[in-house]
Amino acid sequence: MSEGRSAAAAPGAGETASPRRLVDFVLRLRTFGIIVVLAAFVLATALDQARFVDGGNIRFILTQTALYALVAVGEAMVIMTRNVDLSVGSIVGLSAYVSANQFGAHHAPIVVVFLVGLAVGLVCGIANGAITAIGRVPSLVVTLATLYIIRGVDTIVVGSGEVVASTEPNSFLNIPQATVIGIPVLALAVAVVVAVAAFYLNYFRSGRDLYAIGSDPAAARLAGIPIARRVFGAFVISGALAGVAGVIWASQYATINSTAANGLELQIVAAVVVGGVAIFGGSGSVVGAALGALLLQTINSALNTVGVSSLWTEAIAGFLLVVAITLDRAVQLRLSAALRRRRVRLGA
Amino acid sequence: MGEDSGTAAGGEPILRLIDATKAFGAVHALEGVSLELYGGEVHALVGENGAGKSTLVKILGGVHQPDSGMLVAADGSELVLTDPRDARDAGISIIYQEPTLFPDLTVAENVFIGRQPRRGRRIDHGAMRRQTRVLFERLGIGLDPDRVARGLSIAEQQIVEIAKALSFDARVVVMDEPTAALSAIEVARLFGIVESLRSHGAAVAFISHRLEEVFAICQRVTVLRDGRRVMSQPLEGLSASDLVRTMVGRDIAAREHVAREHGEAVLRVQGLTRAGIFEDISFDVRAGEIVALAGLVGAGRSEVARAAFGIDEYDSGRVSVGDRALRRASPRAAMDAGVAFVPEDRRQQGLVMDLSITDNIALASLRRLRRHGLLSAAVERRFASDWAGRLQVKYGRLANPATSLSGGNQQKVVLAKWLSREPAVLIVDEPTRGIDIATKSEVHRILAESASRGVAVLVISSELPEVLAVADRILVMREGRLQAELIRAEATEETIMAAATGQAHVLAPVLEEDAP
Numbered sequence: 001m002s003e004g005r006s007a008a009a010a011p012g013a014g015e016t017a018s019p020r021r022l023v024d025f026v027l028r029l030r031t032f033g034i035i036v037v038l039a040a041f042v043l044a045t046a047l048d049q050a051r052f053v054d055g056g057n058i059r060f061i062l063t064q065t066a067l068y069a070l071v072a073v074g075e076a077m078v079i080m081t082r083n084v085d086l087s088v089g090s091i092v093g094l095s096a097y098v099s100a101n102q103f104g105a106h107h108a109p110i111v112v113v114f115l116v117g118l119a120v121g122l123v124c125g126i127a128n129g130a131i132t133a134i135g136r137v138p139s140l141v142v143t144l145a146t147l148y149i150i151r152g153v154d155t156i157v158v159g160s161g162e163v164v165a166s167t168e169p170n171s172f173l174n175i176p177q178a179t180v181i182g183i184p185v186l187a188l189a190v191a192v193v194v195a196v197a198a199f200y201l202n203y204f205r206s207g208r209d210l211y212a213i214g215s216d217p218a219a220a221r222l223a224g225i226p227i228a229r230r231v232f233g234a235f236v237i238s239g240a241l242a243g244v245a246g247v248i249w250a251s252q253y254a255t256i257n258s259t260a261a262n263g264l265e266l267q268i269v270a271a272v273v274v275g276g277v278a279i280f281g282g283s284g285s286v287v288g289a290a291l292g293a294l295l296l297q298t299i300n301s302a303l304n305t306v307g308v309s310s311l312w313t314e315a316i317a318g319f320l321l322v323v324a325i326t327l328d329r330a331v332q333l334r335l336s337a338a339l340r341r342r343r344v345r346l347g348a
Numbered sequence: 349m350g351e352d353s354g355t356a357a358g359g360e361p362i363l364r365l366i367d368a369t370k371a372f373g374a375v376h377a378l379e380g381v382s383l384e385l386y387g388g389e390v391h392a393l394v395g396e397n398g399a400g401k402s403t404l405v406k407i408l409g410g411v412h413q414p415d416s417g418m419l420v421a422a423d424g425s426e427l428v429l430t431d432p433r434d435a436r437d438a439g440i441s442i443i444y445q446e447p448t449l450f451p452d453l454t455v456a457e458n459v460f461i462g463r464q465p466r467r468g469r470r471i472d473h474g475a476m477r478r479q480t481r482v483l484f485e486r487l488g489i490g491l492d493p494d495r496v497a498r499g500l501s502i503a504e505q506q507i508v509e510i511a512k513a514l515s516f517d518a519r520v521v522v523m524d525e526p527t528a529a530l531s532a533i534e535v536a537r538l539f540g541i542v543e544s545l546r547s548h549g550a551a552v553a554f555i556s557h558r559l560e561e562v563f564a565i566c567q568r569v570t571v572l573r574d575g576r577r578v579m580s581q582p583l584e585g586l587s588a589s590d591l592v593r594t595m596v597g598r599d600i601a602a603r604e605h606v607a608r609e610h611g612e613a614v615l616r617v618q619g620l621t622r623a624g625i626f627e628d629i630s631f632d633v634r635a636g637e638i639v640a641l642a643g644l645v646g647a648g649r650s651e652v653a654r655a656a657f658g659i660d661e662y663d664s665g666r667v668s669v670g671d672r673a674l675r676r677a678s679p680r681a682a683m684d685a686g687v688a689f690v691p692e693d694r695r696q697q698g699l700v701m702d703l704s705i706t707d708n709i710a711l712a713s714l715r716r717l718r719r720h721g722l723l724s725a726a727v728e729r730r731f732a733s734d735w736a737g738r739l740q741v742k743y744g745r746l747a748n749p750a751t752s753l754s755g756g757n758q759q760k761v762v763l764a765k766w767l768s769r770e771p772a773v774l775i776v777d778e779p780t781r782g783i784d785i786a787t788k789s790e791v792h793r794i795l796a797e798s799a800s801r802g803v804a805v806l807v808i809s810s811e812l813p814e815v816l817a818v819a820d821r822i823l824v825m826r827e828g829r830l831q832a833e834l835i836r837a838e839a840t841e842e843t844i845m846a847a848a849t850g851q852a853h854v855l856a857p858v859l860e861e862d863a864p
Binding site: 202203204205208209211212214215216218219220221222223224225278282283 | 409410411431432433434435436442444448449450451452453457461462463464466469470471473
């Protein structure tokens with residue numbers, strides 16, 4: 001009793017330093033952790049197979065990453081709001097077919113093909129956002145449903161046919177190989193998207209609202225944040241980016257049937273979470289999400305290079321996911337424990 | 349109420365609520381309540397639990413819209429608040445009992461969320477940080493604007509909320525029980541801030557159960573009872589007992605009480621402590637006795653019961669049943685020792701809503717109903733219909749889901765579920781919350797009958813008439829400690845309320861009162 005009272009005399013201000021340092025430390029550790037794991041994989045693989053770090057392979061990894069990172073940026077923005085978009089794989093698949101099909105069907109120029117992909121993504125994103133935000137249905141259920149619906153539409157549209165390389169112009173199929181000062185153009189373009197998204201999330205009120213909504217939806221309501229509009233916006237962006245990614249998918253794989261990008265959504269969610277975006281929203285960054293995509297693609301390629309079966313790649317991605325989520329949870333527990341200890345010291 | 353009190357206030361109120369009524373379903377939370385908030389004045393809003401204070405606060409904050417009645421601003425125009433943003437734009441700031449910060453955002457961002465200072469269209473993080481620091485200096489606290497809100501103490505969270513109010517120059521600041529979780533020093537600091545808000549001309553509405561605080565900082569008081577305003581006047585000339593009498597002053601229902609033989613102490617709680625929640629709680633409940641744990645919401649009553657039953661951990665102390673000490677944090681051990689616990693929230697914790705009435709009643713007794721390890725539907729049904737009959741549950745068919753029952757009958761099913769285990773100790777948390785009056789008295793009868801059969805009953809209740817109707821002995825908790833122990837003969841609504849609000853120096857104190 002008397003102990004509690006005397007401790008209460010200590011000013012509150014001095015004690016705020018330790019939890020803050022803890023949080024900062026963990027957050028930095030998180031981004032830093034991705035880079036360390038990344039470096040370790042690159043180094044270990046390079047020691048075994050030097051060709052892993054030659055220009056061609058690095059360019060290959062970056063090009064592969066570009067597509068995943070693009071989708072991951074949109075997904076990260078959705079997850080930040082304590083939602084999830086499981087339909088991105090289906091959107092990429094549908095967009096890839098519908099957009100690339102414009103070459104054969106209408107001899108459309110490349111710009112139009114990209115716009116068609118974007119439009120497909122926008123439509124899907126608007127549907128997801130409207131049902132989730134306005135209909136107030138949990139996004140997990142909504143996007144699980146649209147995952148199948150969009151894939152179903154894809155299957156009907158494609159039928160037994162497929163888009164083949166011969167119908168697509170070489171200028172389109174060469175996009176993944178294009179470089180500027182040795183760096184793949186796709187990687188640069190996606191880096192710009194990541195930078196714009198990061199800037200938006202940090203410097204615009206509506207961007208900060210996304211974090212606030214995920215951090216505490218009830219508090220967001222009391223703060224007068226237009227939750228429905230913001231969540232809707234996040235889904236539209238996620239859909240739009242997935243739509244554009246579909247066109248990139250088409251340029252990379254050339255042959256597109258109704259199974260294109262099947263299961264991509266889980267790899268994307270994995271990349272986002274490994275990249276440090278909390279699965280229950282409120283924290284993380286699109287840069288982290290992009291790094292997460294880079295890490296998973298690098299591991300993929302590294303295991304391939306040293307001759308490990310691609311089956312293992314998925315297991316390792318899963319393992320990283322568990323590590324990332326466990327780390328999140330451990331941090332939460334550490335912090336609430338710290339809070340409780342502090343409250344006890346201050347007395348009730 | 350039209351006359352002015354003669355404090356710093358000018359003639360007209362800054363904010364006036366006129367004749368507001370709000371109902372949630374059949375429950376009338378507010379009926380024709382008016383409130384006048386004057387600049388330069390701290391206005392106390394007091395009343396028992398459930399008197400309608402929180403609803404009033406949420407109307408002022410734009411969270412709820414009144415069914416009828418209106419809000420009028422200082423210039424005489426009507427204010428329509430359709431959401432919290434409107435309230436903020438009207439210069440009204442609400443500091444809720446549970447602070448509403450974003451744990452993942454920085455303190456500065458929490459202060460300015462939705463209103464971040466901008467350069468062009470971009471948020472100016474530097475300016476936001478500087479302005480936050482200035483606000484904190486004005487409040488005399490050295491919080492770092494860049495730290496995240498996660499991990500802040502309740503007191504610090506409130507400071508952030510107050511900084512938010514200052515940042516948009518709120519003319520009306522409503523504080524809903526801001527001191528409930530604060531230490532004496534933090535309360536003193538908060539009072540300093542309230543005083544400075546007042547002297548700057550803001551109207552402060554202050555809600556507190558601690559009457560000494562009301563007298564320390566308020567100039568005017570409004571008392572709510574059962575959703576109606578029963579008093580609104582300057583505080584000067586009133587005493588604490590005036591307020592207590594006004595708060596509880598309803599007709600006290602006739603109490604018929606059958607004397608019961610009390611046996612040996614069955615449930616023994618000794619020195620139970622959980623840091624920051626409750627402290628040094630000791631009491632006995634004897635066979636055939638009903639003991640009520642009274643006190644205000646947040647005094648730690650439910651927490652004590654949960655810890656005694658083993659749902660929550662406790663730091664030190666001892667719980668025993670008969671001469672058997674209970675393993676801590678093990679509801680299973682408590683149940684094996686013959687303790688039954690009926691939780692507060694029957695929808696979430698007491699019943700499986702989608703299961704049938706039969707299944708719900710039999711659920712806690714399945715082991716006893718087994719024959720050769722198997723359950724027979726017929727045995728279960730007979731068992732359930734027997735207990736449903738004893739407790740006079742009104743149901744359509746026993747096979748219907750629990751959702752088909754009214755709230756009162758759901759509560760009877762929960763009671764049947766536990767009483768059918770024939771427990772030695774029955775702990776009931778808020779047994780009649782949200783139940784109509786007729787069923788209420790039936791629940792009281794069930795509790796009395798259980799006690800007559802020799803069960804030791806511990807009832808937690810926020811409703812004083814209920815406490816007085818059922819209890820043989822009343823333990824009053826205040827801020828995590830046992831404040832008073834009243835035997836039936838000396839208990840009145842006034843004595844309980846006085847103990848619960850810390851006015852109980854005249855009563856036999858269980859513990860020395862050491863707070864200032």
